[in-house]
Amino acid sequence: MIDDDKKAAAVAAVAEVADGMLVGLGTGSTAAFAIRALGERVAAGLTVRAVVTSDASGTLARDVGIDVLDFADIAAVDLTIDGADEIDARCFAIKGAGGAMLREKIVAASSARMIVIADGSKQVDRIGAAKLPVEVLPFAITYVMRVLTELGAAPVMRDNYRTDQGNLVVDCHFATLEDPRATAALLAAIPGILGHGLFLDEVDAAYIATNGVVTRLERAGASA
Numbered sequence: 001m002i003d004d005d006k007k008a009a010a011v012a013a014v015a016e017v018a019d020g021m022l023v024g025l026g027t028g029s030t031a032a033f034a035i036r037a038l039g040e041r042v043a044a045g046l047t048v049r050a051v052v053t054s055d056a057s058g059t060l061a062r063d064v065g066i067d068v069l070d071f072a073d074i075a076a077v078d079l080t081i082d083g084a085d086e087i088d089a090r091c092f093a094i095k096g097a098g099g100a101m102l103r104e105k106i107v108a109a110s111s112a113r114m115i116v117i118a119d120g121s122k123q124v125d126r127i128g129a130a131k132l133p134v135e136v137l138p139f140a141i142t143y144v145m146r147v148l149t150e151l152g153a154a155p156v157m158r159d160n161y162r163t164d165q166g167n168l169v170v171d172c173h174f175a176t177l178e179d180p181r182a183t184a185a186l187l188a189a190i191p192g193i194l195g196h197g198l199f200l201d202e203v204d205a206a207y208i209a210t211n212g213v214v215t216r217l218e219r220a221g222a223s224a
């Protein structure tokens with residue numbers, strides 16, 4: 001079952017959490033397994049503090065007894081655990097199906113180490129098939145849609161959806177993502193785009209579970 005694999009990957013990643021750490025908690029169904037697993041370790045005596053990447057993850061984390069801090073007060077996180085929509089052998093990921101990619105990227109960037117957790121369906125040779133979510137300031141939406149269309153991104157705005165920050169999300173599908181760094185640079189250069197789901201430098205490692213077997217990917221040069 002996919003849920004069993006999500007849980008197995010989550011439990012493997014949560015085993016990396018050490019006493020006293022400040023932990024970044026991701027968003028989504030797989031991250032929720034990690035939050036619950038961390039809650040169990042806290043109940044068993046582990047002392048950690050956490051920051052969260054969405055209101056939903058904050059609610060869950062508090063519910064399971066994790067001490068949640070306001071990220072606005074935090075400069076550096078020890079370890080972040082988060083899900084992904086696609087992850088490849090380079091530890092490049094696409095994230096944001098749940099709309100949390102802006103906060104997720106900020107928390108990941110602040111983290112000494114970031115681990116992606118996923119079931120095997122998320123593992124790909126090369127990222128690019130998943131929709132690439134882009135967070136857009138509502139003021140800029142019509143202009144941004146025009147530019148994304150001109151770039152061949154086939155943008156589709158999510159209906160009746162706002163992020164936790166009150167912004168819009170546009171799902172893009174580029175015909176090719178052969179050069180993800182070039183695509184990331186293009187998106188970053190468009191005024192009105194506040195963030196996107198390409199994670200090219202943030203992910204240090206991934207735990208991926210398939211049929212109950214957890215494998216670990218480590219980015220070349222990343223420290224465990």
Ligand SMILES: O=C[C@H](O)[C@H](O)[C@H](O)COP(=O)(O)O
Pocket residue numbers: 026027028029030031082083084085095096097098099100101104
């Ligand atoms: O915005 C959502 C996040 O990037 C999620 O971590 C990602 O979409 C994976 O979610 P799930 O574990 O539910 O597939």
